[in-house]
Amino acid sequence: MRVNRNYANLEDNYLFATVSSKVAEFKEANPNKKLIYMGIGDVTRPLCEEVINELKSAVSDMANPETFMGYGPYQGYDFLRKSVAKYYADHGANIDLDEIFISDGAKSDCGNILDIFGNDQKVLIPDPVYPVYLDTNVMAGNKIIFANANEENGFLPLPDRNVDVDIIYICSPNNPTGAVYNRKQLKDWVDYANEKDAIILFDSAYEAFIVDKDLPRSIFEIEGAKTCAIEICSLSKTAGFTGTRCGFTIVPKDLKRDGSSINDMWLRRQTTNFNGVSYIIQRGAAAVFTEKGSQQIRESLDYYGKNADAIGKAMNEMGIWYTGGKNSPYIWLKCPNNMDSWKFFELLLNDIQVVGTPGSGFGKNGEGFFRLTAFGNYEDTIEGMNRLKSIF
Ligand code: PLP
Numbered sequence: 194m195r196v197n198r199n200y201a202n203l204e205d206n207y208l209f210a211t212v213s214s215k216v217a218e219f220k221e222a223n224p225n226k227k228l229i230y231m232g233i234g235d236v237t238r239p240l241c242e243e244v245i246n247e248l249k250s251a252v253s254d255m256a257n258p259e260t261f262m263g264y265g266p267y268q269g270y271d272f273l274r275k276s277v278a279k280y281y282a283d284h285g286a287n288i289d290l291d292e293i294f295i296s297d298g299a300k301s302d303c304g305n306i307l308d309i310f311g312n313d314q315k316v317l318i319p320d321p322v323y324p325v326y327l328d329t330n331v332m333a334g335n336k337i338i339f340a341n342a343n344e345e346n347g348f349l350p351l352p353d354r355n356v357d358v359d360i361i362y363i364c365s366p367n368n369p370t371g372a373v374y375n376r377k378q379l380k381d382w383v384d385y386a387n388e389k390d391a392i393i394l395f396d397s398a399y400e401a402f403i404v405d406k407d408l409p410r411s412i413f414e415i416e417g418a419k420t421c422a423i424e425i426c427s428l429s430k431t432a433g434f435t436g437t438r439c440g441f442t443i444v445p446k447d448l449k450r451d452g453s454s455i456n457d458m459w460l461r462r463q464t465t466n467f468n469g470v471s472y473i474i475q476r477g478a479a480a481v482f483t484e485k486g487s488q489q490i491r492e493s494l495d496y497y498g499k500n501a502d503a504i505g506k507a508m509n510e511m512g513i514w515y516t517g518g519k520n521s522p523y524i525w526l527k528c529p530n531n532m533d534s535w536k537f538f539e540l541l542l543n544d545i546q547v548v549g550t551p552g553s554g555f556g557k558n559g560e561g562f563f564r565l566t567a568f569g570n571y572e573d574t575i576e577g578m579n580r581l582k583s584i585f
Contacts, residue, residue: 199334206324208554212538219542228542229577231504231565232550234368236433238496241489243480244432251476262472267464269295269441273475276482277441286413292445292456294463295470295478297438299398299427304329305466306394306423306442309458311451314359319350321369321556323396326362335360343558348372348516348525352385359391363412366399369555369564370525371517373408379415386421392450393422398440401431401494402501403520411443419445423455430522432481432490439470439478497522500567500574507578511585522567525552529585537563545580 212232220228240248254260268274274293281288296302303325316330320339330337338358340350348370363382365374374382386393393412400410411426412418427440434440448455470478480486505518508526515526528537534551541547552562567574 197332199332202331203328206328206554208324208551212548212550215538215542216548219546223546226546228546228548229569229573229580230548231569231574231577232548233566233568234550235435235568236430236493236497237568237570238433238493240433240437240477241481241486241493243483243486243489244477247480248473248477251473254476255473265469265472265475267467267469268293268460269470270472270475270479273479274441276479280482281411281413281443284410284414286411288413288443289446292443294442294444294459295475296425296440296442296467297470297474298429298434298440299396299425300325302425302440302442303394303396304332305462306425306459307333307335308462308466309455310360310392315357316360316362317356317358317391318362319364319367319556321348321552321559321562322362322364323368324555326364326394326396327556330360339556341558342367342370342372344514344527349374349378351378351381354385354388357389359389361386361391361393362396363393364396364398365409366402366517366521367523368399369523369550369552369559370562371519371521371523372525373403373405373520375407376409376415379409379412380417383412383415383417383421387417390450391421392448392455393418395422395424396426397424398427399430399521399523400426401490402498402522404498405520408520413443413445419447421448423448423459428478428481431494432478432486433493434478437474437477439474496571497567500569500571503571503574503578504565504567507582511582513585518567524565524567526563526565528552528561528563531561534560534563540584541581545584547577547580 274290314335316335318326342348342350395412412422424443428434444456444459446456504524508515518524534553538551550564552559
């Protein structure tokens with residue numbers, strides 16, 4: 194009997210555990226001090242009314258023999274896939290229904306998608322980035338090459354044509370840096386992937402935070418993407434579905450590699466390993482795309498957007514270099530006075546009781562940087578920024 198030995202190559206990531214234990218220690222020693230949490234990557238606003246109404250109505254359907262629903266279609270119900278297709282069409286990307294696969298969120302598909310690729314792939318992963326890309330590829334035993342994101346390139350690395358790769362991860366708007374690729378930059382990645390016969394895995398989990406109309410919300414807004422990209426998206430941050438679980442993955446029918454249709458392979462993988470997202474949740478998800486639903490989720494997105502603006506404004510006032518804050522719920526700042534990420538974390542916790550996330554936990558290029566999020570409440574965000582301004 195053998196286990197997957199690649200698991201032994203995983204590095205322990207103590208980032209959030211260390212943050213929690215340092216915060217718990219501080220609270221115990223200082224029970225009367227009010228902490229402001231600006232490290233949260235989870236949403237805090239509840240599901241909108243339209244979603245709740247649809248969820249309730251779908252629960253009632255399950256109580257009646259006439260309306261009860263059992264196993265659903267593998268790729269998701271047509272009513273939801275049609276809403277997703279229209280959502281894409283509204284942003285200038287034409288997607289067919291059979292290119293849309295409803296999922297239980299982006300994280301599962303980020304990992305599962307590797308099932309359909311062979312072993313020993315050369316994988317390009319930005320540094321810093323959402324840690325799931327790295328860990329799932331270590332588990333798969335792939336060869337990892339990092340694309341360096343740094344202050345010089347505004348945390349938006351571009352392709353290096355001297356490097357040959359098979360799989361390319363792009364996360365835009367990015368977690369943790371909040372940086373967003375423009376059309377020209379994404380076109381460069383698409384051209385590179387087509388030249389190298391590689392596949393881009395485009396994570397658009399934060400696309401709904403884009404307010405600048407010139408910025409692409411989907412890779413499929415870029416010409417040539419249908420022959421080289423898969424897009425993984427989620428309602429987690431868009432509509433507060435982190436605990437409800439629903440997302441969608443787009444696999445174009447024009448995407449072929451090694452003589453195989455990637456869409457056919459993904460369908461085969463999903464029909465074998467996945468029995469779909471619950472009817473109730475898909476009904477709730479469809480409500481996100483209705484006129485009323487999209488207005489209601491916009492209110493929460495605007496709420497977070499206002500927090501992000503306030504953080505960005507405070508950074509400008511303090512003269513602190515940062516990315517994100519606009520078109521993203523994340524603000525990625527350069528720690529003042531060349532402090533390292535953990536030193537800055539300790540300073541904020543001990544001196545002003547603001548909790549954020551050390552950038553070094555997202556990759557080696559994150560050292561010296563720090564992530565603040567806009568997912569808290571507005572009053573606390575303002576208070577947090579006032580406290581920061583009192584020391585910088
Ligand atoms: N992709 C990125 C970049 C994320 O930051 C997250 C969650 O924080 C996810 C995917 C996971 O999203 P989901 O809740 O849909 O699994």
